[in-house]
Amino acid sequence: MPHYTSYDGTELAYRVLEARDGSAGPPLICLAGGPGRDAAYLGDLGGLNAHHTLVIPDSRGTGDSPPAVDPSGYAFPGLAEDLEALRRHLDLARFPLLAHDAAAATAQAYAAAHPEPLSRLILVCPGARLQGELPEDAREIFESRADEPWWQEAYTAVQLLPDTTDLAEMRGLLLQAAPMAYGRWEEPQRAHAESEGEQLGPVARAGFWQGVDEAGRRAVLARLREVPCPVLAVTGDRDAVTGMRAGELVAESFPGGQVRPLPRVGHYPWVDEPDLFRQAIEDFLTQHPTA
Template sequence: MSITITEHRYTADDGAALGYLRRGSGAPLICLPGGPGADVRYLGGLGGLDGHRSLVLVDQRATGRSPVPEDRSRCGYTAQAEDLEALRRHLGAESVDLLAHSAACLTAQEYAAAYPGRVRRLVLVTPVGATAREADAAEVAAIRARQAGEPWYAAAVAAEQELAGGSVDPERARELTLRTVPFVWGRWREEYLDLYRLPMQGAPDWYREAFYAGAPAPGGKAARLARLAGSGARPLVLAGGRDGIVGALPARRVAELHPGSRLVVLPEAGHRLWHEEPQAFLEAVLSHLEGPQ
């Protein structure tokens, strides 16, 4: 089956012309990429989901077809929830189905809380947390240690240590990052490396700091969590049991936070579930999107 991909733009509240792709056919499903600041095209067809829904693949601020704002605070995840509301109006929808991956799950949860009733169904794929990146270092270390016998492991660890040391030129940083990507996957395959060699453009170096700047100060975290819990979103939360990026603990905590949520852990998958377990991923997501309210 041929999948159609088209480019589109919409106007944000500050007048910025922001971009998105439409992929597939059927009822629209807004999809937010992680990273933060990753090129949305890495989501691909989300394991065949584009054969059932029209994926609205969002270019977040300063990525893809969306321009770099003069005010960097517009890249914060709380601010980007406002862009989602502008996109909803552009699509002419009373409410939307929304899927987010990794860091973008912060934006999605914020949107559900800031605009009650605007999210019909919410899918959170390997979320990093509810208000910030909340991975458990011990859990991630234990997941990675299970792969210590793999031939790529020593080089990946050395690359991470060199990157952590700073003062690495961009070309060297890209080479080192490619060595670390096996940690993303539950079971690494060499063919996955091709996914990282596609002509994609990520966000500027400063993007990560700007994105997380919307996180609450320690004193305000409890209030933010209560606000998110009261959104009524009832998300499907998906996690990989072998996720060497954030582990499964953030997903469990996010699911516990939202009353009526459903947690699905794919025990052998990593951070990109739709590649490693496409059928299980597809069945879980479609069941949530198309099932009774």
């Protein structure tokens, strides 16, 4: 895997999926969530590299990137500065950015600190913790699926996870709870879910939200009101992890924010409905062509 040197001299890894049609436009940089999860779970994002080169970095302490020397390196504002170092390494004047799940916080911190290089911003199934809200609709979506055969085991796992400190036990509970994160529980979803436990970096996960006080959070939100690029929040109507309302709140934080709700999908829309997801992203990129 190629590497780049970040702001503190750390060598961080990233992978490149070249556009299959040979397109030579600026790459789409894609950030993995978790937080603290190996970016391999993104795959090719439902074949999004058909017309776009994808650059997918491993954040500190995940994949092929080394752990942070200082715990602050795991916090999302620090990860945003890693992204800026990657942009400079790739010599990109402007580029589109896609972020999934918790990485939406990293992407928002980046947009607040470095708005000029962003040509557009895509936030897939984001949470609204940075907005200071925890909407209830994720729980409502979960409870609405109580008649599905996996539900009772998933419910039990959800209750036990917050108090679980043993890593092996946590991984087992994550797999038990996994069906709630998908639009349906079939072979592609099962295969994708089985990798989650081994891909999580507990230290990177624990450090992601650290070191950002209330004043810092509000400062980021205030700067988002001045971000000029178009912003798209993609949500899934079966996403029992972050729900749909969180995506709406995130989009409302930007002057150019819009929401694209997708039917029949959960927290990983490129796994549930790859064609639908890919078309939603392509529509947005076509509507706002690369500058």
